[in-house]
Structure formats: C-alpha cells, structure tokens
Amino acid sequence: MDMLGKYKTCVAARSTSSEILKSSQDGGIVTQMFIYALEEGIIDGAIVAGPGDEPWKPKPMVATTPEEILAARGTRYNISPNMAVIKESVRKYGLDKVGIVGTPCQMQALRKAQLYPVGMRYVTDKIALAMGIFCMENFSYQSMKQIVEDHCNVDLHSLKKTDIGKGKYWAYTNRGAVSQIPLKVTHKYEQPGCHVCLDYVANMGDISTGSVGSPDGWSTVFVRSTNGDNIWKKAVEAGVFEVKAIDSVKPGLDLVTKLATEKITKNQKELEHRAKMGVNKGLRNPYI
Amino acid sequence: MGLLSLIFGRKEKKPVEVKPPQPVATPKPVASVKQESHKEERPVSNKITLGHVHMSGCIGCCVSIADTYGGLFTLLDNYADLVYSLTLVDVRHIPKMDVALVEGSVCLQDELSIEEIKETRERATVVVALGGCSAYGNITRFSRGGQFNQPQHESYVPISKLIDVDVYIPGCAPNPEVIRNVAVMAYLLLKGNDAQKKLATAYLAPLMALAKDGSRIESDSEACGCDIMLKVINQGLCMGCGTCAASCPVFAISMEYGKPNIDREMCIKCGACYSSCPRSFFSFDVCGDYENILGAITAAMNPGGN
Numbered sequence: 247m248d249m250l251g252k253y254k255t256c257v258a259a260r261s262t263s264s265e266i267l268k269s270s271q272d273g274g275i276v277t278q279m280f281i282y283a284l285e286e287g288i289i290d291g292a293i294v295a296g297p298g299d300e301p302w303k304p305k306p307m308v309a310t311t312p313e314e315i316l317a318a319r320g321t322r323y324n325i326s327p328n329m330a331v332i333k334e335s336v337r338k339y340g341l342d343k344v345g346i347v348g349t350p351c352q353m354q355a356l357r358k359a360q361l362y363p364v365g366m367r368y369v370t371d372k373i374a375l376a377m378g379i380f381c382m383e384n385f386s387y388q389s390m391k392q393i394v395e396d397h398c399n400v401d402l403h404s405l406k407k408t409d410i411g412k413g414k415y416w417a418y419t420n421r422g423a424v425s426q427i428p429l430k431v432t433h434k435y436e437q438p439g440c441h442v443c444l445d446y447v448a449n450m451g452d453i454s455t456g457s458v459g460s461p462d463g464w465s466t467v468f469v470r471s472t473n474g475d476n477i478w479k480k481a482v483e484a485g486v487f488e489v490k491a492i493d494s495v496k497p498g499l500d501l502v503t504k505l506a507t508e509k510i511t512k513n514q515k516e517l518e519h520r521a522k523m524g525v526n527k528g529l530r531n532p533y534i
Numbered sequence: 535m536g537l538l539s540l541i542f543g544r545k546e547k548k549p550v551e552v553k554p555p556q557p558v559a560t561p562k563p564v565a566s567v568k569q570e571s572h573k574e575e576r577p578v579s580n581k582i583t584l585g586h587v588h589m590s591g592c593i594g595c596c597v598s599i600a601d602t603y604g605g606l607f608t609l610l611d612n613y614a615d616l617v618y619s620l621t622l623v624d625v626r627h628i629p630k631m632d633v634a635l636v637e638g639s640v641c642l643q644d645e646l647s648i649e650e651i652k653e654t655r656e657r658a659t660v661v662v663a664l665g666g667c668s669a670y671g672n673i674t675r676f677s678r679g680g681q682f683n684q685p686q687h688e689s690y691v692p693i694s695k696l697i698d699v700d701v702y703i704p705g706c707a708p709n710p711e712v713i714r715n716v717a718v719m720a721y722l723l724l725k726g727n728d729a730q731k732k733l734a735t736a737y738l739a740p741l742m743a744l745a746k747d748g749s750r751i752e753s754d755s756e757a758c759g760c761d762i763m764l765k766v767i768n769q770g771l772c773m774g775c776g777t778c779a780a781s782c783p784v785f786a787i788s789m790e791y792g793k794p795n796i797d798r799e800m801c802i803k804c805g806a807c808y809s810s811c812p813r814s815f816f817s818f819d820v821c822g823d824y825e826n827i828l829g830a831i832t833a834a835m836n837p838g839g840n
Binding site: 251252303306324325326327328329330331332333334348349351352354355357358359360361362363364365366367368369370371384386387388437438439440441442443444449450471472520529530532533 | 709737769793804806828
C-alpha cells in the first residue's frame with residue numbers, strides 16, 4: 247500500500263496572516279485556505295468543526311464568513327461528524343460550492359458519497375474543495391475529557407490548547423501552565439473504529455495537511471487532486487501562504503512516511519486479528 | 535431518437551452504428567416517419583435493453599430516473615433502449631431485456647405482482663432492485679391492510695424474498711446520480727472493453743454484494759437503521775463521520791457525541807444509511823480513483839463535450 251497516497255506536490259507551508267497563526271493549531275493551512283477560497287468565490291461556505299455546546303466539544307458547522315471559519319480554528323481531538331451536515335450545507339444554506347475539512351476517514355466517506363451518493367440527491371456534486379487532515383486516531387468526547395481532566399489534571403474550562411507531538415499529549419492552560427502525559431497513556435481511550443483505518447495523511451483530500459514533517463508553527467501540505475492543485479497554485483500566487491520545499495525542512499517527509507507506515511501496518515494487523523477473533527469466525531472487514 | 539422515437543413510434547432509416555459513445559453533435563433529421571410502424575429498429579446496435587418494472591411503490595423511483603434530466607435522454611440515445619415502462623412505453627407484457635429496474639415491493643395477496651416479478655426474473659439478464667421498497671421493503675413494511683379499495687392487501691416483501699436479485703440501489707427515493715452511475719457501469723459491464731468491464735465490476739461489486747445478502751432467505755439485512763447498529767457500531771467500526779445522518783431521507787439519525795443515534799420510530803427501512811456508511815463497504819481501488827471515475831461518467835453523459 248502506498249503510505250502517502252497520490253500527490254502532485256508536497257511542501258512545508260504556513261499562513262502569512264499573523265491573525266490566523268495566533269491561535270491556529272500549526273501553520274493555519276485549513277483556516278487560511280477556506281478564508282482565501284471564500285473571498286475568491288472558490289467556495290460559498292465551508293463545513294468546519296465549530297464550537298459546540300460544551301467546552302472543547304466540536305460541532306459540525308456550515309461557516310459562510312471568515313469570522314465563522316476563524317472561530318473554528320485549532321484541533322479539538324474529539325469527534326466532529328462533519329459529513330453529517332453536508333446535505334444541510336446545500337439544501338438549507340443553499341451553497342453551490344462547498345468546502346469541507348475532515349479526517350482521513352471523513353475524506354473516505356466523502357469520496358464514497360461522491361461515487362455512491364445514496365440518499366444525497368445533487369449534494370456531492372457541489373463539493374468544491376476538500377481539505378484532509380493527518381490523523382493517527384481520534385477520541386470520543388468522554389475519552390478526551392478523561393485524558394485532559396484526569397490524566398493531565400486540567401479542567402476543560404481552563405484549557406487553552408491541546409496538542410499531540412513528540413510522543414506526548416500536551417495540555418496548555420489559559421494561565422500558562424503546561425501539562426504533558428506520554429502518548430501511551432492515551433492509547434486505551436482511542437476510538438475503536440480508528441483501529442481499522444488504513445490512511446494517515448488523508449489520501450483522498452484535494453489538499454491534505456498536518457504538522458508532522460514540518461517545524462513548529464509550520465504544516466506539511468500534500469496537494470493531491472487536479473482541483474486541489476489549481477486552488478493551491480492560485481493561493482500561493484496570491485501570497486496567502488509562505489512555502490518551503492519539504493526536503494529543506496526538518497524532520498521532513500521521512501517522519502511522515504514512518505508514522506504512516508506505523509499506523510497502516512498496525513491497523514492491517516488489527517484487521518487480520520479481527521478476522522480471526524472468535525472460533526472459526528471473526529469480525530467484519532469494511533474493505534472487502 | 536431514443537425516447538422520442540419510442541414515444542411516437544417513429545422508425546428511423548439509419549445505418550447501424552457500432553460506436554455508441556460517439557458524440558452526437560447535431561441530431562440527424564429523421565429520414566422517414568411511419569406512424570403505422572409497430573416495431574422499431576434499434577438505431578444503435580449495441581445498446582443494452584432496459585425495462586422499468588413497477589410493483590407496489592409510489593412511482594418516486596420512476597421520478598428519480600426522470601430527475602437525471604438531460605442525462606436520461608443521453609442514456610436512452612446512446613446506451614439503452616427502454617423496452618418496458620409503465621409510464622413511457624406502450625408494452626403490456628414483460629419482454630426479454632438486459633437490465634430490469636424493479637421499483638416497489640411485492641404484495642403477496644396480489645397474484646399479478648407475483649407473476650410479474652417471476653416473469654421479470656426469467657426474462658431479464660440483470661435484475662436491479664431500484665429503491666428502498668424493492669430492496670428492503672421500505673414503508674410498505676409497515677402496511678397492515680384494510681385500505682380502500684383492496685383491504686385484503688396487507689403483506690409486502692422486498693423482491694429479493696421471492697427472486698434472486700443482482701444489484702441493489704437503496705434509498706428512498708433512490709438518488710438519480712446513483713441510477714446514472716449504475717446505468718453507465720451496467721452498460722460498460724455488458725458492452726465495454728476489458729478495462730471498462732473491470733472498472734464496472736469493481737464499482738458494482740458492493741451493490742451486488744448487498745443484493746446477494748438480501749437474496750438469502752435467512753438474511754438479516756432488512757432493518758437498515760439497525761444495520762448501522764448491528765454491522766458497524768456493534769462491530770467496532772464506526773468512527774463518527776456522520777454520513778449516515780446526512781443520507782437519511784427522514785431525519786431519523788442524529789449525531790450524539792460523535793455517534794449516530796437512530797430513532798427507530800422514524801426509520802422507514804430504505805437502506806440509505808447503511809449503504810452510504812464508509813464502513814459498510816469501501817474499496818480503495820474504486821473510491822481512491824474517484825477523479826477518473828467521475829470524469830469518465832461525466833464524459834459518458836456529455837458525449838458532445840459540452
């Protein structure tokens with residue numbers, strides 16, 4: 247299996263807007279891209295993980311203004327079912343050109359929905375820009391709460407940012423305290439559905455991005471589809487991104503390949519294990 | 535051409551072409567019109583023959599076919615001859631055909647229905663269950679009889695309970711784009727070259743697997759909303775993307791804490807949620823090649839290039 251998927255170009259990049267970088271997760275790629283696409287009329291709106299009714303609980307939202315997109319920036323490390331509002335974005339918001347951000351599994355869902363659009367009459371042909379994000383695994387809301395409140399000893403209300411990197415789970419508080427726990431503590435809280443996922447770098451996004459491979463404050467960007475390539479070129483030309491060649495930065499693509507290989511081989515083993523879990527019977531494999 | 539000639543019974547004197555997907559830039563004038571003609575010569579030799587068989591349904595699936603708009607004319611002009619259809623073709627008995635699109639479920643108290651579904655199986659090479667009623671029973675599952683003017687009509691089963699079905703197209707109503715995709719793929723499967731056959735087989739395989747499962751007597755694939763619970767969540771596969779909620783036509787699914795919550799009072803058993811779930815079936819070969827496949831379908835539907 248191709249660990250990094252098909253792509254046309256791969257670079258390290260970050261937004262040139264200090265306003266976006268101020269509280270984006272890394273290079274602010276998704277936020278910047280959607281705001282640029284919105285202002286250029288490439289999209290009419292974007293499906294993003296907006297603020298929910300509980301602290302750090304994301305809620306899928308159709309953002310139609312840069313302000314709404316800015317309000318959704320940053321990673322929440324729990325589930326935002328973005329595909330759930332895809333019909334609403336076309337039917338209720340009347341968007342003709344929809345942007346959507348999602349994890350690799352959500353990009354898979356999107357592409358499947360485009361080829362087999364069961365129950366989505368004239369919705370999936372309105373997808374104008376799909377931004378994929380790197381993802382090792384996800385947590386349910388209660389799992390994330392457990393990790394942050396019980397293990398990191400930080401109240402969700404005082405949490406400023408969470409991050410996963412350098413083998414650790416980081417929790418930053420509003421008053422400047424930093425709490426970290428080894429990633430292996432978090433493993434048992436992972437969402438089980440993530441353990442059969444065979445994609446790390448969102449192979450099916452038009453453009454996919456994540457922090458791994460690039461220095462702090464920057465993001466690695468894969469430009470994958472023809473559509474993504476056109477939009478990316480325009481955005482770089484417009485100067486909304488600062489771009490460096492991926493082989494000029496540390497730690498570079500080797501680390502991305504390493505993590506992708508780890509995830510995919512581990513999950514392939516899990517699929518094999520599931521197939522033989524019982525006595526002469528096993529669990530379903532969605533890929534066959 | 536195609537549909538219009540079927541409706542008006544026109545006969546075209548046109549040399550037989552063996553290249554159906556060729557662009558039809560300017561429609562050629564009809565050479566001669568014989569209103570008294572009963573049998574139409576097929577203008578394109580290797581079109582497939584297609585029929586729309588109506589059982590107990592609401593005709594919504596038929597409307598969905600029409601909802602491909604101009605696409606319907608392209609399909610009928612270049613790829614398929616409509617040989618049987620309740621509303622469009624004046625044919626009383628089910629003829630031999632390549633593909634039968636069956637809409638609606640079978641009423642067990644209606645002898646004609648049972649006869650017709652058996653005839654369909656005998657005379658069609660490929661039987662497609664078009665829409666929720668045909669595939670899973672859908673709202674007809676909730677029928678209890680006692681209605682005017684046939685109060686004894688009370689039990690309805692999806693067609694797969696009486697005959698083997700080859701392809702399922704779930705959904706209420708089925709999506710016109712899926713019908714279009716399946717029609718193009720069925721054409722490629724029956725008339726295409728080796729590479730096209732391979733692609734069509736890969737595309738249709740999951741829809742055929744759904745039909746195969748539904749055709750088993752002991753099949754448990756009728757619950758739909760429950761399928762998401764039984765075959766995805768209970769199997770530890772759900773990752774909370776929300777596709778099921780988006781695809782539900784009756785808003786029976788909401789996402790609670792990242793997982794689907796199914797209101798079983800609302801579920802009409804149309805099969806849309808389970809079949810659109812990326813964890814019900816997913817092929818990296820087909821879905822990963824989405825750009826080429828969507829491009830090929832668009833090209834097939836716009837042979838003139840506009």
